[in-house]
Amino acid sequence: MKRKKNKKKLPIGLSDFKEIIEYDYYYFDKTKFIENILEERSKVKLFTRPRRFGKTLNLSMLKYFFDVENREENKKLFEGLNISKSEYFEKQGEFPVISISFKNYNKNDWESGFKSIKSTISDIYAKFEYLMEHLNKRDLKKFEDIWLEKDEGDWERSLLNLTKYVFDYYGKKVIILIDEYDQPIINSYIKGYYSETIDFFKSFYGSVLKDNEYLEMSVITGILRVAKENIFSGLNNLEVHTILDSEFTEYFGIMEDEVEEALKDFNLEYELEDVQKWYNGYLFGDTKVYNPWSIINFLKKGRLRPYWVNTSGNGLIQLYLEKLKNEIFDEFSRLLNKENIFETINDSMTFGNLEANFEKNIWNLFFHSGYLTLAKKNDEDEEEVYLKIPNEEILKMFSKMFIEVYFRDSNNFSKFTNALKSGDIEKFKFELNKILLENTGIFDISGSYKEQFYHGLMLGLILKLRNEYEITSNGFAGKGRYDLLLKPKNILNKLTGREGIIFELKILNIKSEFSFEAIHEKLEKECEIALKQIDEKEYSSVLRNAGVKKILKIGISFLGKEFEVKFEREKEIY
Structure with a gap:
């Protein structure tokens, strides 16, 4: 459900609920999430989801709904949305809310990391600066130590102490929202200062979430539950919802019916099958889910390309x-x-x-x-x-990583791809041979060189051409499934008449006792079989149907680091 049809502004990079609603951005209504978390009744709720699956926006929505500050103004944000029809709408504006986020944490050592953490907590205190005139002398000193980022501040209990100050002021228990609780822990693990970070957060989270008499409820989000490490040790009021659960699935990610309606709203419904192939595929619990970041970017730009995997976090x-x-x-x-x-x-x-x-x-x-x-x-x-x-989208990311992990100097493959797109097969063969020779270590990994390896290799190499070609692997065409296909993007096809390219790969399994000449003779025969398969299975049909007039068919056979290439060009059609 959307707030209104045919809105063209899309909230790319926006995660503030108020801004999205007030400026009339396109919004997938997830406000029933509020009703569901109130019905669940657990004191502390942890939701783990991949990055950019709507966690930050959902916590922002909860803040504007529950916060006693600006109650009447915030109430207008929810008019016409699902929660406004719920009996739980009476809970709007009932609680003071403390909201903290570590999503942007990225430091190389604990010294700078702790400084960043202190700054984040201090900024939260600054939002409650008005409390200071109501504090006794002792609490005022503690408040100022955090507010002014003093070393002697009680940082591990700072969030717990703030809940007490807020409770004393409002006379109401506090809702705590913590976004990307595990980002500092994951980052420190990668950068090598994990032990200091985990020691701090065990006390920081444990003190505020365990037996806190001032706490009404806490909702926490993160990417991984692998970061728990007794952070929530002894917390018997914690309810965890991961991507293995069916509960709450519809609130993190976009459902298929929402995608279909959005495509209609943006006159892109003819793209549904391609959108499914590119951005669907997630199964959270028993529900199919689309990646929100990718869908919103596609609606904005109308181009099928990787969006989520090109953001930070890998x-x-x-x-x-x-x-x-x-x-x-x-x-x-x-x-x-x-x-x-x-x-x-x-x-x-x-x-x-x-x-x-x-x-x-x-x-x-x-x-x-x-x-x-x-x-x-x-x-x-x-x-x-x-x-x-x-x-x-993820396949292309993994193919790129395959090249980066198993091959050296992956940025030097431009000669290989330039030879391919220009149709210079001799140059293509020369550059491929050089790549294999310069990376002989990869052939020590496995005793049997399976098709998957060479498929991943070729896909990873040609993905450098993805801005000029639509690249697909293991797709159906004609009477079977081709290995790799490069279809020139429309503008290139029309302006240059560039060739469409079909690859069929063959893997030779023979003993090393054969001579070099015998091996290459067998490799050449496998190439001929590959070209014959392209013709018999009519793989070219998918390119012809797309209006591609020139088609280059390539058969490649491999045995370890030895290979042969044969090619044919179909007669050009006008």
């Missing part, structure tokens, strides 16, 4: 790919080939057991961060599940 993923590149090679390759992997997933992982068993728990990390999703619905009690890459 540091932890990159770190573990580097650490485990040998151990997870087979699984990584299968994922790139759009296959499922069978792994153990749970909600109780910590950084401690992540370190103890990298290979097992990296899939937990990928899953809860939104880079993998359930391949099918599963029982919530089942820990062993099938996982897959959710959509084309």
Whole structure:
């Protein structure tokens, strides 16, 4: 449901609920979330979701709904929205609210990190500066120590103390909203000062959330539950909702019916099938979910391209790919080939057991961060599940990472891609040979060179051309599925008549006792088989139907770092 149809302003980069409503931005109505959290009744609620799935906007919405400050003004923001029709609307403006966010935390060491944390807390105190004239001398000193960012301030209990001051002023219990609670912990883990950070936040969160007589309710968001590490130790009033749960799913992300209506509103409904392929694929609990950041950007720009994966936040993923590149090679390759992997997933992982068993728990990390999703619905009690890459957007990110992790000097592949788009196959072959020779270490990873590896390699290499071509892998066309296809984007096709390109890859499995000549003879025969398959399966039809007049067919066969290439050009159609 939207507030009003046919609004063209889209809130890209905006997460302030008041600004979105007052300036009439396009809004997916998630206000029923308020009713549901009041019905649940748990004192402290933790919602873990991937980044840019609406966590910050939802907490902003809660702040404007519950806050006793500016009650009547804020009430107008919810007129006509779902919550205004609920019996719980009477709770609007009933509580003082303390809201704190660590989403922008990014420091290289604990000294600068603690300074940033103190500044964030001090800014929250500054919003309650009016309380100082009502404090006794002792509490005033504590307040000023935090407000002025003094070293002697009681920083670990600062949020707890603020709830007391606010309660004493209003005579009402306080709602605490904490956005991206785990960002400093994840960041410090990547940068190498994790122990200092976790020690601080154990006390900081524990003091305010456990047995706090001034607390009405707290709603906390984060990316991963792996950061819990006893932060909430002994907190028996905590209710955790992860992406494995069905409850609350519709409030974090965009549902399929919402996407369909939005596409109609922006005259993009003909794009629905492509939008599903690019941005759908997430299964949270038993519900299909779209990535909000990607959908909003697509509605704004009308172009199918990666949006979410080009934002910040891939540091932890990159770190573990580097650490485990040998151990997870087979699984990584299968994922790139759009296959499922069978792994153990749970909600109780910590950084401690992540370190103890990298290979097992990296899939937990990928899953809860939104880079993998359930391949099918599963029982919530089942820990062993099938996982897959959710959509084309994530596939392209993983293909790029594949190149960065397994190959050196990936930025020097421009000669390879330039040769391909110019149709110079001899140059293309020369550059591919150079890439393989300069990265011979990759062939020590696995004794068998599976198609997934070479598929990931070729996809990763040609993704550098994604601004000029629509690149798809393992797609259906004609009577079968092609390996890789490059369709010139419309403007290039019309202006330059650039070739569409189809790749069929073959992997040769023979013993090393064969001579070099015999091996290459067999590789050439596999290339011929590949070209024949392109013709017999009529893969070219997808390009012809798109109006591409010139088509380049390439068959490549591999054996370790040896390969052969053959190509044909279809007769140009006018």
